[in-house]
Amino acid sequence: MAFPSRHSLFPFLTWLPRQTRASVGRDLLVGLSGAILALPQSIAYALIAGLPPEYGLYAAIIPVLIACLWGSSWHLICGPTAAISIVLYASVSPLAVPASEDYVTLILLLTLLAGVFQWLLGLLRFGALVNFVSHSVVLGFTLGAAVVIAIGQLPNLLGLDVPNQATALDSLLMVFKHLGEVDKPSLALGLATVVVGVILKLLLRRWPTLLITLILSGLLVWLWPAMFGHVKLVSAFVGRLPPFSPLPLDLDLILRLLPSAVAVGMLGLVTSLSIARSLSARSQQLLDANQEVRAQGLSNMVGAFFSGSLSAGSFTRSGLSYEAGACSPLAGVFSALWVALFAIFGANLIAHIPIPAMAGSILLIAWGLVDHRGIRALWRVSRAEFLVMALTCIATLLLELQTAIYAGVLASLFFYLKRTSQPRVQHWRDGDEDILRVGGSIFFGASHYLQVRLQRMHGVRVVIEAQQINFIDYSGVEMLHQEARRLLQQNRSLTLRGARPPVVEELRKLEGAEKCPIRFED
Incomplete structure (x- = not known):
C-alpha cells in the first residue's frame, strides 16, 4: 500500500526550504504592499457582501495563508473579491437580514459548502471541469456583477436609507423613487472620492490610491464637521484575530444553500485558475491545476470556521505580487500576517471612514472589474461568444446571480454543440x-x-x-x-x-x- 508523500500533503515543503534571507526580505516587503492594497478592498467587499467590515479582514487572513501554502502558484493571492461578494449577498440576503448574526452564519456555511465542493473537484482530479465555464461567460458575469454592484451602492452614495431589493432593476427603481431625499453633502463626498481616486490612479499607478482616497475623505469629515458631521461612518469593531465560528450542519439549510455553493465555488475556481495560468505563463512556472483547486477548497473549508467568507484569486493583489517581484508564495503569507496585525491594532481607524466615500471607492472597483479590452476583442473574434457574454450579463441583472452563471454555461454549451454538430x-x-x-x-x-x-x-x-x-x-x-x-x-x-x-x-x-x-x- 502506497502512502502519500509529505510533499503531497504539505506542498509548501518543496519550496520553503529553498528560501534565502534575501528572498524572504523581498517577500516581506511585497507582502506589506499587498496588505496595504487589501485593507480597503477587503472592507469594501465585506460591505458588498452585506457583512460587517471586520469580516472582510478575516477573509484576507486564514484563507489566504492556506491557499498560498497549499497552492501551486508562486504569485496567486486570494481573498474576498467583488464578484464573489455580490453572489454571496444575492444568495443569502433573501434568507436573513444582512450583517445580522444569522446572516453571517449562513454566509460562512455557504463558504464551507463551496469549499467542500472545490476540494472534492481537486481530489477527484476534475480541475479541468472549470473549463466548461467559458471566458465569455466570465466576461458577461463580471460585467453584470459590476453593474449590480454599482446600483447597490447608489443609496450609500446618495445618503439614502432604503430597503434592500431582490434584483438590480428593483433597486434602481427604488432609488429613483427616493431621489427627492438625496443628502447633498453625502453625494458631494462620494463624487469627490471618485474624482480624486481617478486622478490619483492616473498619476500614481503603483500607489495604494484606494487607501489614500479613503484617508483623505476621513480627514475631510473630521476637519469639517459643520458640513459632514451627519454623514454615516463605517461601523466600528473590536480589534482581534479571526474568531472561531462553529457552523450549524442543518440538512435543510445545506440543501437550500447547495445550488448557490456550487455556482459560487465554480466562479471562484474559474477566477483563480485564470489568474494563476496568466501569471504562470509570464513567469515560466509550471502550474498544477488540481493542486490549486484543492488548495482553494481547503482554504475556504478551514477559513469558514475562522470567520472567513468565500475567497478566490484577486486580479489586483496577484498582479501586484508579480509586478513587485515576489520570490515565492511567502509574499501572500506575509500579506495575510500584515492584515492580521492591522485587524488587531488598527480597527479603530476604520470607524473614521465615511460610508459615501466607501461607496465611491466601490464604484471605482466595479469599473475596474469590466474587461473593456476583452469585450471589444470578443466582438471582433466571435459574435456567437459575444452573444453568450451579453446573455450572461442580462441574466445577472434579471435573475439571481448563481442562476445567471448556470444560464451562461448552458448558452456556451449550446453554441459549442451547435458548432461541433456540423463538422x-x-x-x-x-x-x-x-x-x-x-x-x-x-x-x-x-x-x-x-x-x-x-x-x-x-x-x-x-x-x-x-x-x-x-x-x-x-x-x-x-x-x-x-x-x-x-x-x-x-x-x-x-x-x-x-x-x-x-x-x-x-x-x-x-x-x-x-x-x-x-x-x-x-
Whole structure:
C-alpha cells in the first residue's frame, strides 16, 4: 500500500526550504504592499457582501495563508473579491437580514459548502471541469456583477436609507423613487472620492490610491464637521484575530444553500485558475491545476470556521505580487500576517471612514472589474461568444446571480454543440467514387448531420477521408454501420481511408472485426 508523500500533503515543503534571507526580505516587503492594497478592498467587499467590515479582514487572513501554502502558484493571492461578494449577498440576503448574526452564519456555511465542493473537484482530479465555464461567460458575469454592484451602492452614495431589493432593476427603481431625499453633502463626498481616486490612479499607478482616497475623505469629515458631521461612518469593531465560528450542519439549510455553493465555488475556481495560468505563463512556472483547486477548497473549508467568507484569486493583489517581484508564495503569507496585525491594532481607524466615500471607492472597483479590452476583442473574434457574454450579463441583472452563471454555461454549451454538430465536410467526385473529407469528431451531436450527407451520395463507392477524425462514440459507430449496411444492400460500399487506430478499433467492436460492414484503407 502506497502512502502519500509529505510533499503531497504539505506542498509548501518543496519550496520553503529553498528560501534565502534575501528572498524572504523581498517577500516581506511585497507582502506589506499587498496588505496595504487589501485593507480597503477587503472592507469594501465585506460591505458588498452585506457583512460587517471586520469580516472582510478575516477573509484576507486564514484563507489566504492556506491557499498560498497549499497552492501551486508562486504569485496567486486570494481573498474576498467583488464578484464573489455580490453572489454571496444575492444568495443569502433573501434568507436573513444582512450583517445580522444569522446572516453571517449562513454566509460562512455557504463558504464551507463551496469549499467542500472545490476540494472534492481537486481530489477527484476534475480541475479541468472549470473549463466548461467559458471566458465569455466570465466576461458577461463580471460585467453584470459590476453593474449590480454599482446600483447597490447608489443609496450609500446618495445618503439614502432604503430597503434592500431582490434584483438590480428593483433597486434602481427604488432609488429613483427616493431621489427627492438625496443628502447633498453625502453625494458631494462620494463624487469627490471618485474624482480624486481617478486622478490619483492616473498619476500614481503603483500607489495604494484606494487607501489614500479613503484617508483623505476621513480627514475631510473630521476637519469639517459643520458640513459632514451627519454623514454615516463605517461601523466600528473590536480589534482581534479571526474568531472561531462553529457552523450549524442543518440538512435543510445545506440543501437550500447547495445550488448557490456550487455556482459560487465554480466562479471562484474559474477566477483563480485564470489568474494563476496568466501569471504562470509570464513567469515560466509550471502550474498544477488540481493542486490549486484543492488548495482553494481547503482554504475556504478551514477559513469558514475562522470567520472567513468565500475567497478566490484577486486580479489586483496577484498582479501586484508579480509586478513587485515576489520570490515565492511567502509574499501572500506575509500579506495575510500584515492584515492580521492591522485587524488587531488598527480597527479603530476604520470607524473614521465615511460610508459615501466607501461607496465611491466601490464604484471605482466595479469599473475596474469590466474587461473593456476583452469585450471589444470578443466582438471582433466571435459574435456567437459575444452573444453568450451579453446573455450572461442580462441574466445577472434579471435573475439571481448563481442562476445567471448556470444560464451562461448552458448558452456556451449550446453554441459549442451547435458548432461541433456540423463538422467540416469537403466533397468531391472521382469517377464512380464519392469522397468526403470529415474534419471533426463523430459523436451523438454530429451523427445525424453526417448521415444526411452520406445519404446524398450516389457513387458506387463512398469514401470517407478520416485522417482528421480524432474521436467516435457509440452513436457515430452505429450510424456508420447502418449506412454501410444500407450501401451493401445496393451493391455499393463504404470505405474509411486513413482512419486512426482508436477509431478503427471502436468501429470493429460493434459486430466483431469479421462482420464489420465497413472497409478500411491506409
